[in-house]
């Protein structure tokens with residue numbers, strides 16, 4: 003095979019971060035013109051790092067990069083962009099208070115004749131033009147803070163395309179997407195591929211990789227362990243190469259023995275600031291020892307439901323009670339003392355303090371406990387023991403408990419959040435996308451923990467965009483559509499097809515069937 | 523092994539920063555002075571060494587003066603550290619120093635308390651008063667969302683004019699030409715630590731002890747922890763179940779207490795009567811110190827020393843040489859910038875890290891190989 007087939011070639015790339023972590027070790031990576039190339043590996047394997055190097059965000063400690071056989075050195079993303087390399091990051095990099103169009107032109111803004119002001123009309127026009135050209139539909143005038151993650155993803159892709167990217171790097175673009183949104187994104191990516199774009203795609207979901215990509219590079223502990231034609235390798239083989247063992251994502255969970263009702267949601271109504279009914283009479287309960295999953299296309303009220311349960315929003319009417327005590331209007335501190343813990347969807351905002359270290363992040367909900375204090379002082383030894391234990395139990399890949407959390411890989415940040423929330427001895431866990439961005443091996447670990455906790459008597463409310471996850475983990479399943487419960491399933495007999503019908507509003511159970519969700 | 527190298531690196535970087543900063547300062551001096559060597563000598567070693575009649579000797583009095591100058595700025599530096607850690611850009615430390623000094627003075631003049639206890643009571647009461655004053659910007663922030671930066675800046679002037687009002691109309695010694703209070707009782711003065719005229723009092727020792735205590739508070743107690751987490755990410759802290767409002771108020775009150783202590787220790791240690799007619803400026807210095815110390819209370823005394831030394835050097839340079847006083851501000855700013863620059867020598871640091879990590883990897887691999895056999 004001739005070298006010039008490759009658009010991008012990275013040779014013997016090594017990267018040692020200022021904290022002494024060797025994230026890449028003599029990695030070779032090359033991508034052919036016009037292919038979709040998967041990059042996979044465990045959390046912390048060095049995927050994001052390698053891509054940040056290709057995007058000029060990080061400088062390699064050693065190694066060479068070739069673009070169309072030209073040796074290039076990248077000292078900043080601006081340079082990468084000017085060479086036609088675009089990247090969509092694992093954590094969104096949009097400005098929430100600006101509109102979609104403003105975000106898309108940010109930094110390259112078309113100005114008015116005087117050159118002083120941003121020509122907003124032109125920005126909107128540009129957004130529309132690209133949006134139509136590539137079939138990526140967005141609302142140019144919407145504020146980014148108000149749009150769904152699926153749309154944010156498109157905004158990020160458009161941002162790269164408007165800047166003239168020919169090579170697109172997507173770092174875990176599907177981690178936050180629902181099944182439908184993922185399908186849509188794949189269609190769009192295939193379109194781009196047909197138009198000659200080259201795409202590098204990072205994901206932990208092997209199914210997606212099989213479906214979408216042409217070739218795969220597998221990374222392990224900072225090294226590249228092989229390049230394969232996607233068609234010639236099975237999911238099992240991939241996971242074995244990645245993790246070094248077979249991963250069984252099929253759960254065999256013991257039968258649930260539901261006890262008392264822990265969470266009771268009664269007739270919740272909520273109308274959002276644009277007058278749209280987001281919750282329209284939602285009632286259900288979660289009992290001790292069971293996992294209740296909520297499935298639904300994003301934007302059908304799940305977000306609002308979780309926000310109300312964790313004190314972020316006030317319902318217009320209705321009530322939510324934990325152990326008979328109403329949560330509505332309580333500050334988070336009180337909700338936590340009632341025994342509720344919460345894995346937030348937006349981990350970077352609510353889940354962690356980036357510049358604090360791992361220890362400071364895992365104790366944030368329990369630092370007042372007697373166990374960790376001696377009079378006015380912290381009992382440092384018990385704090386250290388607690389954090390070391392959690393790091394071990396949840397397999398957080400790090401140098402030590404005093405490593406800054408912001409310097410962990412995306413999946414390991416998620417593990418830190420999950421470790422804290424699962425270990426606080428709660429009576430109710432609200433888990434919003436608990437395994438997002440987590441590699442197959444660790445996903446297995448976290449799912450097993452969740453089942454273990456529920457079988458030990460905790461009530462678990464699981465919200466996830468990943469339909470497979472909800473279907474596999476839940477004992478009972480609620481499907482939401484249009485702010486209402488469209489179906490309640492407690493027989494374990496469900497499949498994609500059936501879920502799809504309820505999620506899209508094609509089917510709805512009778513009121514009596516739905517009322518069973520309350521276990522009254 | 524890595525740690526040892528990094529600690530060493532920290533010292534090397536500090537030293538190199540000073541040398542480079544002074545080199546830049548020297549350029550300015552050479553540009554603006556006809557006697558650059560005299561000027562430089564006063565700037566660099568003037569604070570420590572006296573040059574009388576060709577003999578050079580360690581200048582103990584100057585040294586003591588530098589330490590004495592650190593007393594109020596250590597306190598304001600600590601105060602600002604604590605408030606900045608909670609992400610509160612509260613600048614009322616300035617006004618609190620003034621009020622602390624004033625309240626301390628009044629008790630020092632009018633209350634008859636046994637020697638030994640008198641200064642303690644003065645300092646404690648001013649601390650309490652200033653702690654209460656800080657409730658104003660922080661409670662407004664927490665309940666109404668009013669920007670603490672704006673309210674605290676305005677508060678400084680409110681406090682100034684309140685103090686001036688009481689000074690002019692209620693507590694002035696009419697027998698004196700200038701507006702000042704009656705003299706402090708001897709029992710209220712902060713005892714000197716050393717003989718001489720340097721004003722180096724026990725306040726300095728108190729300042730060092732308090733620095734340590736504030737460090738313990740910030741890094742070894744649940745309240746300090748909460749304050750730091752809130753400063754890093756308020757949403758996260760709220761979600762973790764911290765009482766964010768209460769902690770913000772706490773951090774500001776502690777800021778007030780520390781500034782009040784600093785104010786009264788300074789006034790009762792340095793003067794015989796309350797003479798401040800304007801904001802003393804220690805609060806602003808406190809901001810500089812907190813930035814230099816990167817909000818770490820443990821580093822505050824060092825930062826305060828650095829600034830006091832620089833100040834003294836510049837002051838000596840301006841009295842003993844022809845460097846114009848505007849130039850002195852520029853030199854001070856240049857030195858400050860170098861010291862505060864994060865990126866300074868980071869390239870060198872990276873090389874060091876890479877080398878150490880490579881060595882570790884090689885060692886780990888050879889261990890693996892041995893175990894594998």
Ligand SMILES: Nc1ncnc2c1ncn2[C@@H]1O[C@H](COP(=O)(O)OP(=O)(O)OP(=O)(O)O)[C@@H](O)[C@H]1O
Pocket residue numbers: 019020021023024025043044045046047048049050051052092399400408409410411412413414439441
């Ligand atoms: N800014 C940084 N400073 C220091 N170390 C870092 C930094 N970013 C990443 N690392 C470390 O480099 C290693 C590789 O991280 P990277 O983000 O490349 O992993 P990843 O393969 O993308 O993982 P994930 O699937 O979890 O996103 C990790 O051990 C991580 O802790």
Ligand SMILES: [Mg+2]
Pocket residue numbers: 049050051092173411412413
């Ligand atoms: Mg990553």
